[in-house]
Amino acid sequence: MTDPFQRYLRAKRTVDDRALDRRLVQTLRGRLGDRAADTDGPLRVLEVGAGIGTMLARFVDWGVLPAGDVRYTAVDIEAANTAAIPGFLREWGADSGVTVTDAPLTVKTGDRRIEVETVAADGVAYAADADGYDLLVGAALLDIVDRDGLPTLLGALAPGGHYYFPITFGGATRFRPRHPADRAVEARYHDHMDRKPGGDSRAGDDVLDRLQRLDGATLTAVGGSDWVVRPVDGAYPADEAYFLRHILDTIEGAVREVTGDDFDALDDWLASRREQVAAAELLYATHQLDFLGRATRGV
Template structure:
């Protein structure tokens, strides 16, 4: 359903946002922007990266979900020689919700422990990726910087889909820490009232294959 939605909506959005002379053509699995193809697909993301022709690969908020070394192997297979990989918003082990709550430290530690317990995942993916890149002389790290998600209400309201996004974050924490019922009830009340702020610390990393 997500791919079908993207196929239907993305070409229309691009036609509104791109310069009028840019040719946007819908295709069965995505669209073309001028001569550049855009394809939407489902499946194992790392298994799809095999053709060694990409000049740029972007993996946003992704490398805390997969083993970083496996991801770098797959990226190297996908990129043409000298191609670039960019991993913005790579989570790195800091989760903050405001206002403060007495159970914050316990819930946060249990949430991160649950991420670390999942096969191949790490809650400190940003720094782990730095270590992996350092161990791989074939890749050249070009730039790295701190990059945080900060989602906050403005005048008691959230913009765009931010309230839905925060509800998803709370659901992830609920799945990982099922005994945090009082903490979750308070956080959901704060979200409904437009009082909840969320911060997740991450890294932006750029390297050359």
């Protein structure tokens, strides 16, 4: 049986696919091709907060990683997620016509060979002891970790290496049709984000400011990556109804943690939203940002 959170990670893959700024993806593809041409040995990639491996699959599907040998280190704080990466990659490979082998875990497609190492660890702590990576990836990461650790993360890059931080929450959560409690629910949900260590309901703005001013790295490009989930022809695409139910469960837990039993409007709001998901009537949108840049120290 699939773990509920891992099913959510699978379900949001199609949501992320639509959201990611393709202009930044295209730029990253070109920069990695240039980097590989100038680098002896395999291209080295570190992904922090890798989940079950959906970003690696996307990089292969979209041709982001260059031809040749790649060493891909996938780090996640949850051991259950890293343990699920081989199975997810095998399943994706079978569906996509991509060869995935074990011992070591390797993805082979065309003239590209990607050897994958999975690590269950805190990403910032792992990066503190790492260096020489050509690409650092952190999707939906910088809105849940202490951004004072950003220099440590970037310290894992070799001079001239690139960073890519997509899906960084930017401070807006919207549901339609409207409900009288929308603003109150959103305010309490964002308040919960702000109370968590490293959390910030305006993380995108803070990350933009920090990356703009950070010594030893330059910000190459910024793009929007808003999530928009809506029914199409009377149904949600793929497993996106599950994605929405998970979002509602997350909001419920967060708001109840902040308010206890002192927010009577929540029950009606949740019941209404869950009925709308079941009827394929709910639209959900969030504002997010993607960041692409380069390490300049030592260049």
